[in-house]
Amino acid sequence: MEGLPTSLADYGPAALSAVVVAAYLVAGEPVVGAVLHRRFEGRLRTDAGARRSFYLRLLILEWGLALLALVIWLSAPDVDAAAVGIAWPDGWPGPVAGGLALLVVVFVVGSTRALRGGVLHDLPAPAADAAAGRHAELPVHATLALLPRTRSERRLFTVVGLTAGICEEWLYRGFFLAVVAAVAGDLPDVVLVFLAAVAFGLAHVYQGIGGVVTTGVLGAVMATLYLDTASLLLPVLLHALIDLRFLAVPSRALPSAGAR
Template identity: 70%
Template sequence: MTGLPGSLADLGPAALAAVVVAGYLVVGEPLVGHVLHRRFEERLRTDARARRSFYGRLLVLEWGLATVALVVWLAAPGVDAGAVGLRWPQSFPGPLATAATVLVLGFVVLSTRALRSGVLARAAEEVRRSGEGRHAEPAVHATLALLPRTPAERRLFTVVGVTAGVCEEWLYRGFLLAVVAAVGGGPSTPVLVVVGAVAFGLAHAYQGVAGVVTTGVLGGVMAALYLGTGSLLLPVLLHALVDLRFLLVPAAALPDAVPGPA
């Protein structure tokens, strides 16, 4: 449905730059993300502005990288907007993509209810009191640490959530899958879905194994939805919804201090 590139020749003079940026998304982003989140967690212990500062860094990094990918795509005259998902949906999602989307929406509802009821916060508090905070599950820790507490943090987090929907779908679905298709000579849809899942999961390696699996599944669903409709529109909306659900979690349901991961 997407008319993806069939060879590197389609990327023209932008081929090398496109491969470099795609390589960074798969290999470099997990390393950079780990370092940034570890520094954020350390700063969070002593700096009340740590979250707002981290949100600001995320906005700069995501929009900056998305802009670089956009410039690279513009330098590839043989790849039109449809080949990177920048168009209206061309068809309805297939049955598998639809079922996967329903499952993701169910996950959004259930996880939001768990957060609102303070389930994760109580679990983190029990770990802290038991003196085992250093062994807290990284995915739970990373989620709790990043959630906004104050009105100012919530406003900025709203921008971050929308940014994640737009930039990450453009980078990991529109741009990355076009480059993978060009390098692989037009791989099948299942292969592209797996690549999209693995790359997106690895980008969240700072969350530990559970986080990689969860975000990997989400990445696969988004890739299937994108490839099935030929457009990034629905993945962007669904992705933003997944992130913005955290705004429904009241600050009272979150711990003031979050135990650090191992």
Template identity: 75%
Template sequence: MTDLPASLADYGPAALSVVVVAGYLVVGEPVVGHVLHRRFEGRLRTDPAARRSFYLRLLVLEWGLALLALVLWLSAPGVDAAAVGLAWPTGLPGPVAGTATVLVLVLSLASVRALRSGALARATEPRPGEGRHAEPAAHATLALLPRSPAERRLFSVVGVTAGVCEEWLYRGFFLAVVAAVAGDVPEVVLVLAGALAFGLAHAYQGLPGVVLTGVLGGVFAALYLDTGSLLLPVLLHAAVDLRFLLVPASALPGAAPGPRSGPRPAGGAPA
């Protein structure tokens, strides 16, 4: 079990700042994600480099926010590394977190199989006569998947970045602030808080995306709290995102053979 901060006083002069950043993760990140995603959709219709540009924006934003949270933590005199998960695991996952982790891995592999078959891509293609607004929400996940070799290389960096930065932000940093504000709360409350914040951050994917990523966020939080370390959540998170590299571009909707023709419009981002 992670030894979380007991109160905001542990953060010293950084107390107000960490609350503001934690609040941004819950309220601001969904708005920013929605705006950036809509801009990405617009560019994707005409610009073959839109996907790579979006990857780069994600890298800058995620690393920038993660570094800001890191600086705030370093300025907190009463919060040690173990309190934010920057330590080696001190225990094994409990039965619930362990079972959930296995299920996540199994379902992730099953989704790869579905994507490789092309069935999901065909199911999300708009029917004749349907406009852009009628496209299923699954496009929000499929659009950002890499098509070209250059995109696949950059996507691998995005996947690792998501594992490192998002686990630090939404599990290590965020849950420590929640514990400091709320006081002595049950672990299940922290898991639910982590799930809610992570799901809302993916609001641009629609309700199915919020639910799916919320469940994943809860699993990552439970795994973190059980082991007292971000290590296993980082590895699991990165594996969940990087599984998309196993899907060939030919199985994705709107795949383009080269830079001369742009991909179909859609939108999304890894978890």
């Protein structure tokens, strides 16, 4: 994408802060996410409000990081809004990016239909872990535990889904790729897409290997759309749609997961 920073000097006095936050997204966020999720799993068994509490923590963390990155960008004298994707698309997506966007929409529709049909009830139950005195959760079960069950949880999850679309695209596509381009110089788009995929996949390490691969592929798709259109608008909309599709799934179609 034309317009990305070509030197860390473009960030002026904010250069060090930009690098630190970008490094945190790659190395720190996977650790923080795993710790928060493990604590959430422990509380979920005894605390009926654990899911809402976890949603609030996610909101604080994501908006806090997003605002920090925004302040750093505003402090960068030679990095304009277009360089971080805060602009209208400069045209329709090309054939590759357009095809990927269509695949995302097909995935959302197909997966929503499958979820509404109760496909999650066919998953194997968590295996007993006698040594730990609890059930050994598979990564897929740990992820499903995050999905809302009650009306109040669904309202808060709507905010979480919108936040993920806005904040994560800003952080992992707009801000992160601008910092990478400034540090490494003029990189080919395919390298930027790969780096965005790795960073985003690692952020979801709590979901297990399957989750890292799936979200990594999603990160690559969103990065491709961003670099092709020079705007975060389409990635934000599609990302939010992917997360918010769970609101179309009735609670009865989800495995029970909560305080016992």
